[in-house]
Amino acid sequence: MKRILRAASPVQPIAAVVTVALILFAAACGGAPEDTEPAPLVGSSVGADLYQSNCASCHGADLQGTDKGPSHLSIVYEPNHHGDDAFRSAILNGARQHHWNFGDMAAITGLDNDEIDDIISYVRAEQERQGFDQ
Numbered sequence: 749m750k751r752i753l754r755a756a757s758p759v760q761p762i763a764a765v766v767t768v769a770l771i772l773f774a775a776a777c778g779g780a781p782e783d784t785e786p787a788p789l790v791g792s793s794v795g796a797d798l799y800q801s802n803c804a805s806c807h808g809a810d811l812q813g814t815d816k817g818p819s820h821l822s823i824v825y826e827p828n829h830h831g832d833d834a835f836r837s838a839i840l841n842g843a844r845q846h847h848w849n850f851g852d853m854a855a856i857t858g859l860d861n862d863e864i865d866d867i868i869s870y871v872r873a874e875q876e877r878q879g880f881d882q
C-alpha cells in the first residue's frame with residue numbers, strides 16, 4: 749500500500765506547485781497598475797493626532813523636545829528604561845522633574861485608556877522609525 753502511494757505521488761506535488769505559481773503570477777500581473785503601495789502604517793494616526801494636541805507643545809511635534817520638555821527620542825525613554833507604564837503614569841499623574849531641568853510635568857487630563865494606548869503606540873513607532881538620540 750505504502751509503496752504504491754509513494755510511487756504515484758511525485759508528479760502531483762510538482763503539478764500543485766506549478767499551479768500555485770501560475771495563479772500567483774497571474775495575480776501579480778493582474779493587479780491594476782495605478783494601485784500605489786499604501787504608505788506604511790506608522791503607529792496609529794489617532795495616536796499621532798492625540799500626541800500633537802496633548803504632548804507636542806512640550807515634547808515637540810517631531811518628538812524631539814522643546815524648551816518646555818525633553819525629547820522622547822532621548823535614549824532615556826527607550827522602552828526598557830521608560831516602559832509603557834511610565835508613559836501611562838506620566839500622563840495620569842504627571843512627572844516630577846528628575847532627568848532634566850524643564851520643571852515638573854503636570855498630569856494630562858481628558859484622555860481615556862484607549863487614547864493613552866494610542867499615544868504610547870505612536871511614540872514607540874516613532875522611536876523605532878526615527879531612532880534614538882544618544
Ligand code: HEC
Pocket residue numbers: 799802803804805806807816817818830834835838839843844845846847848849850851852853854856867
Ligand atoms: C507642559 C509640558 C508637558 C506636556 C504637555 C507633556 N509633558 Fe511629558 N514631560 C514634561 C517634562 C518637563 C518632563 C521631564 C520631567 C523630568 O525632568 O524627568 C516630562 C516627562 C515625561 C515622561 C517621563 C516621565 C518619567 O517617568 O520620567 C513621559 C513618559 C512623558 N513626559 C510623556 C508625555 C506624554 C505622553 C504627553 C502627552 C500626553 C506629555 N508628556 C505631555 C512636560 C510635558
